[in-house]
Every structure is written in structure tokens, then in C-alpha cells.
Amino acid sequence: xxxxxxxxxxxxxxxxxxxxxxxxxxxxxxxxxxxxxxxxxxxxxxxxxxxxxxxxxxxxxxxxxxxxxxxxxxxxxxxxxxxxxxxxxxxxxxxxxxxxxxxxxxxxxxxxxxxxxxxxxxxxxxxxxxxxxxxxxxxxxxxxxxxxxxxxxxxxxxxxxxxxxxxxxxxxxxxxxxxxxxxxxxxxxxxxxxxxxxxxxxxxxxxxxxxxxxxxxxxxxxxxxxxxxxxxxxxxxxxxxxxxxxxxxxxxxxxxxxxxxxxxxxxxxxxxxxxxxxxxxxxxxxxxxxxxxxxxxxxxxxxxxxxxxxxxxxxxxxxxxxxxxxxxxxxxxxxxxxxxxxxxxxxxxxxxxxxxxxxxxxxxxxxxxxxxxxxxxxxxxxxxxxxxxxxxxxxxxxxxxxxxxxxxxxxxxxxxxxxxxxxxxxxxxxxxxxxxxxxxxxxxxxxxxxxxxxxxxxxxxxxxxxxxxxxxxxxxxx
Numbered sequence: 001x002x003x004x005x006x007x008x009x010x011x012x013x014x015x016x017x018x019x020x021x022x023x024x025x026x027x028x029x030x031x032x033x034x035x036x037x038x039x040x041x042x043x044x045x046x047x048x049x050x051x052x053x054x055x056x057x058x059x060x061x062x063x064x065x066x067x068x069x070x071x072x073x074x075x076x077x078x079x080x081x082x083x084x085x086x087x088x089x090x091x092x093x094x095x096x097x098x099x100x101x102x103x104x105x106x107x108x109x110x111x112x113x114x115x116x117x118x119x120x121x122x123x124x125x126x127x128x129x130x131x132x133x134x135x136x137x138x139x140x141x142x143x144x145x146x147x148x149x150x151x152x153x154x155x156x157x158x159x160x161x162x163x164x165x166x167x168x169x170x171x172x173x174x175x176x177x178x179x180x181x182x183x184x185x186x187x188x189x190x191x192x193x194x195x196x197x198x199x200x201x202x203x204x205x206x207x208x209x210x211x212x213x214x215x216x217x218x219x220x221x222x223x224x225x226x227x228x229x230x231x232x233x234x235x236x237x238x239x240x241x242x243x244x245x246x247x248x249x250x251x252x253x254x255x256x257x258x259x260x261x262x263x264x265x266x267x268x269x270x271x272x273x274x275x276x277x278x279x280x281x282x283x284x285x286x287x288x289x290x291x292x293x294x295x296x297x298x299x300x301x302x303x304x305x306x307x308x309x310x311x312x313x314x315x316x317x318x319x320x321x322x323x324x325x326x327x328x329x330x331x332x333x334x335x336x337x338x339x340x341x342x343x344x345x346x347x348x349x350x351x352x353x354x355x356x357x358x359x360x361x362x363x364x365x366x367x368x369x370x371x372x373x374x375x376x377x378x379x380x381x382x383x384x385x386x387x388x389x390x391x392x393x394x395x396x397x398x399x400x401x402x403x404x405x406x407x408x409x410x411x412x413x414x415x416x417x418x419x420x421x422x423x424x425x426x427x428x429x430x431x432x433x434x435x436x437x438x439x440x441x442x443x444x445x446x447x448x449x450x451x452x453x454x455x456x457x458x459x460x461x462x463x464x465x466x467x468x469x470x471x472x473x474x475x476x477x478x
Contacts, residue, residue, distance in 0.1 A: 022046060037063050037070045044076055051277070051306050053084040071100060078110065085273065085310050087117045087435035105135035113144055117435045119445050125151060137164040139176030143359050146183040150442045153184035172362055175204040179359040186357075191458045198357050199462075205359070206368030213367065213375045219327065220379045224386045226289060227330040232390065235334060238293045240300025243338040245307065246319045246418065247278075249326040250344040251380060252366070253354035255400030257440035258448075259344050260321040261429045262411055268420055270315040271434055274322045277306040281335075282328050291334060300335035317420075321438075326380055329387050329395065340418055343384055346400040348470045352377055353456035353463060358439050374469025407448050 026043040029036060040063035044056035057080055063073040074097050081090035094111040101107055112127030128145040131138060142161055146153055153161075158181065165177045178201030185194035246263065248256050264271025281299055285291065291299075311318060325332075332339055345351075352373045360366060367373045387395055396417045403410045411426050425432075430445050443452075456463065 019046070019050065035066050037067050037073060041072050041076050044073075044080065048080050048083060051309065053080055053309070056080050069100070071097065074100070075107070075110070078114070082114060082117070082437070085312065085435070087114060087437070090114050091118060103134060105131045105138060105141070108134065109138060109141040109144060112141070116144070116148060116441055117437045119433060119436070119441070121148065121150065121442055121445075124148060132160075136160050137168050137173070139164070139168065139173035139180065142180035143176040146180040147359070147439055148442050149439070150446070152187040153180070155188070158184050158188075171204055171208060175201050176359055177201075178204065179357070182357060186455075186458065189458070192462075195459050195462045201359065202356060202368040205362075208362060209365055209368070211365045211367055211372070213372045213379075216376065216379050220383045223327075223330055223383060226287075227333075227386070227390065229390050231289075232333060235291075235293070235296070237337075238296045239333075239335045239337045240297050240304060241338055242300070242304055242336070243340075244304065244317055245336055245339040246317055247325055247332060247339060247341045248319055248321040248323075248344060249329070249341060249395075250323050251346065251351050251355065251377060252323050252360070253358060253439070254323070254344045254346040254351050255398070255403065256321055256323055256344040257436065257438045258400070258403070258429070258444050259342060259398055259414075260319050261432060261434075261436065261444040262414075262426045263319055263418075264434055265425045265429045265432045266415070266420060266423045267425065268315055268317055268423075270311055270313045270318040272307060272310050272318050272320055273437060275307060275310070275320045276322070277303050278320065278322065278325050278328050278331070282331050285331070288331060288334060296335050303336065317418075326383060329383070333391070333394070341395045342414070343395050343397045344400060345397060347453075348377055349463065349467060350453060350456050352466055352470070353459065354452075356466075360439075370463065370466035371469050374466050374472070377470060378472070401453065404448055404450055404453070 023043065023046060026039055026046065029039040030043065033039070040059050044059045044063075047053070047056040047059070057077060060073045060077045060080065063070065064077075067073070074093060078090045078093040078097065081087070081093065091111075091114055094107065094114050097107045098111060108127050108131035112124045112131060115127055116124035125145065125148065128141050131141045132145070135141075142157075142164070145151060145157075161177055161181050161184065165174060165181070168174050168177065178197045182194045182198035182201060185191075185197065246269065248260050248263075250256050260271050260273070263269045281303060285299065307318060307320065326343065329341060332341060346354075352370075355366070356370065356373060367376045384395060396414070398410065398414060408427055412422055415422055415426070430447050436444060
């Protein structure tokens with residue numbers, strides 16, 4: 001089957017019909033006014049969200065031919081390249097943008113983010129600092145600097161952030177400032193003030209991101225009810241048979257980026273980072289009970305085609321490190337039965353607290369309170385326990401603390417499970433030059449160490465709701 005054009009299962013849902021109408025309208029606008037740069041950018045943005053990066057880039061190049069001095073198409077091109085896993089190509093576009101707008105703060109901030117993903121720590125620091133010199137009120141630039149993790153912000157930085165917080169009114173900007181202040185104050189040992197800023201940032205984030213612990217708990221219960229041994233036995237042998245994908249799942253901040261970096265350093269594995277495709281397939285599918293054999297195979301091929309457009313090497317295997325794919329272990333079994341699944345675990349309090357102190361983005365649906373974080377962790381464990389019971393050994397578990405203490409031994413065991421020969425490059429994962437776009441980007445560029453394992457202990461006095469929630473008995477399955 002040609003994976004560049006995977007079949008589309010089922011009839012077209014209303015959402016896709018609306019997207020088709022939007023695409024047709026934007027194409028018509030460009031046809032009527034070829035010099036309309038905004039229409040080009042809007043259509044490129046839509047195509048990018050649909051996983052059609054090559055078409056988006058072609059459109060943007062067309063807009064730049066028509067309007068060579070335009071800034072927005074160039075900015076959008078950098079974003080599309082980064083989203084398509086081509087961070088090093090994007091650096092040149094960022095530099096071209098800065099040549100056109102050297103006194104604009106936003107391009108410097110975006111350049112800093114791109115440099116951080118590419119592993120240029122000093123360059124990233126300088127770009128973020130330049131951005132903040134131009135506009136010290138940027139919450140995202142402060143968070144980008146704080147999120148380098150290996151950089152400590154000093155008292156002068158705290159003063160500047162507090163001044164910015166006193167005048168900034170926009171919610172997202174304030175949210176990012178709170179997270180950055182939490183990190184800076186924590187580095188200075190001012191844990192009470194640090195925690196208050198983390199709590200304030202989470203509260204603001206919770207106001208503009210939808211999350212329901214009740215909905216997640218119900219989804220986990222429904223998954224356990226649907227995916228039974230009999231259900232899976234009746235569908236054995238269905239789906240796309242490719243063994244290419246290696247799914248790395250778990251909680252955010254569990255060590256999954258480290259595991260991917262280790263595997264992506266193997267000569268047979270390509271690291272693709274966090275892909276949205278499986279979650280989008282699950283959303284479009286809805287209930288899996290009615291999934292037939294032909295559709296299961298088509299959905300598997302659809303996923304492989306989408307991932308294939310991100311691949312840049314001929315390595316036979318690739319990683320998909322989207323942590324929230326723990327919700328879709330059952331779907332993986334149905335549409336990609338030969339894929340491997342790795343669940344990365346970390347000590348629960350440390351893992352949840354690290355998530356609490358991390359600003360992800362404004363679109364990520366994730367708990368904003370310690371109580372909900374504890375419930376989320378328990379639902380995640382409950383879901384994986386279910387699949388462990390009905391598919392023993394199917395999900396391979398990596399314990400982060402053991403990996404830190406015995407890198408070679410744990411790596412050898414992981415590679416054995418995946419059927420891969422040992423490669424010494426995996427132990428030198430920090431030398432891998434691939435772009436990394438997660439909060440752990442700078443950490444995986446250093447040799448393995450125990451830094452941060454016990455960071456939560458400085459905040460233990462404020463973590464009662466989290467610790468009690470993690471210790472609570474699991475809810476009864478319905």
C-alpha cells in the first residue's frame with residue numbers, strides 16, 4: 001500500500017467538511033487576489049495543521065516571491081519547518097527575519113527557542129536576553145530562558161519579572177511570568193514564594209485550557225470495559241503489520257525524552273519527537289467497538305503515512321514520544337499490532353511536581369491543581385495496569401531512577417526487548433545533535449546525572465494534596 005496517500009476510512013465527518021470548505025475558500029481568495037499575503041499565510045497555517053507541510057512551504061515560498069519583503073510568510077515558514085522536524089533549516093529563516101526586523105522582540109524570542117531545540121545553549125541565552133532587552137514584559141521569553149533548566153536566573157532577573165508582572169494584564173503572558181518566577185525563586189531556595197508563583201501560573205492556565213478529571217476517569221473506565229481479552233482475540237491479525245513505530249508513553253516529565261534520545265542515538269532508530277497523529281485518529285474514530293478489519297488496516301496505514309512525512313532517514317524504526325498516547329494503547333493494538341510500546345515511569349511525587357512546575361502550552365489539556373494531578377496519575381496507572389493484566393509483557397516499562405543509576409544495564413535490557421542489537425552510541429546520547437523540542441531539551445544534551453531527582457523535597461510542605469491524592473485507593477471499576 002502507498003503510504004504517501006493512505007486511505008480515508010468512513011464517511012467524511014462534519015469537522016473535515018468544514019476544513020475542506022475553509023481550504024477551498026482560501027484557495028479561491030488567493031486565486032482572486034494572488035498578492036494577498038495573509039491568505040497565503042492562513043492557508044499555509046491550515047495545511048500545516050492537516051499535516052501537509054510540503055504544500056504549506058510551497059505556498060509560503062510563492063507568497064515571498066510575490067512580496068519579497070513580507071515578514072509574516074517568512075515567520076510562518078520558520079514555524080512550519082520547526083513543526084516538521086526541520087529545526088536546523090529553520091535557523092536560517094530566523095536569521096533572515098532578524099535581518100529584516102532586528103529591533104523586534106518576538107523574532108529574537110523565536111530564534112532563542114529554535115537555538116535551544118538545536119542544542120546551542122549559549123546562543124539561545126543570548127537571543128532570549130536580546131529579546132528581553134527589547135521588551136522585558138514578554139512572559140514567554142522569560143519562561144523560555146527559565147526553561148533551559150541548566151540556566152539559573154538571578155536576583156536582577158527576579159526584579160525585572162516582578163516589574164513586568166505588575167504591569168502586564170494579558171492572561172497568557174502573566175501565566176508564563178508566574179512559571180518563570182517560580183523557577184527563578186526556586187533556584188534561589190525561596191521555596192514558599194516559588195510555590196506561590198507556580199500555583200498562580202497553574203490557576204491561570206487552568207482558566208484557559210479545558211481539562212476534566214471526571215471525563216478522563218470515565219474514559220479510562222470505558223477503555224477497560226471495551227478492551228477485554230475476548231475483544232482483542234476476535235481482532236487478532238488485523239491492522240497494518242508494519243513493525244516500524246516505537247511508542248514512548250507515560251506522564252510528562254517522566255524521563256521519556258531521555259529514553260527517546262537514547263533510542264534515537266541507535267543507528268536503526270529515528271527519533272520523531274511528539275507526534276499528534278495517533279490522538280487525532282482516536283478523536284476522529286470515536287468508539288473502537290465498530291472498527292472493522294479493513295478500517296483498522298487503513299487507520300494503521302494512515303498513521304504510518306503521516307509519520308512517514310516527518311521521517312528524514314532510511315532507518316527501519318522510529319519513535320513517537322507523545323506521552324498522552326497512554327490513553328490509546330488499545331487503539332495501537334487494533335491498528336498497529338506489531339508496534340512496540342514503552343511506558344516510562346518516575347517516582348510519582350517527583351513526576352507530578354515536575355509537571356506542576358512546567359508550562360507546556362496554551363493548547364495542552366492537563367491538570368492545573370495538585371489534586372487533579374494526583375488523580376491523573378492514578379488514572380494513567382489504572383489504564384496501564386489494565387493492559388498489563390490482559391496483554392502481559394506487551395507494554396515494556398522503564399523506571400527512570402533505575403535508568404539513571406544503571407544506564408548501560410537498563411539500555412541493554414530495553415534494546416533486547418525491542419529486538420535491537422546493542423549500540424554504544426546509545427550510552428553517548430548526549431552527543432546526538434538531533435533537534436529536541438521538549439522541556440528536557442538541554443538536560444538530554446548532558447551526560448546522565450541525578451540532578452533534579454529530589455527537587456520536590458524543597459516544596460514538600462506545600463504538596464500535601466498531591467501526596468494524599470497519590471496515596472488514595474483507586475476508584476472502583478464500573
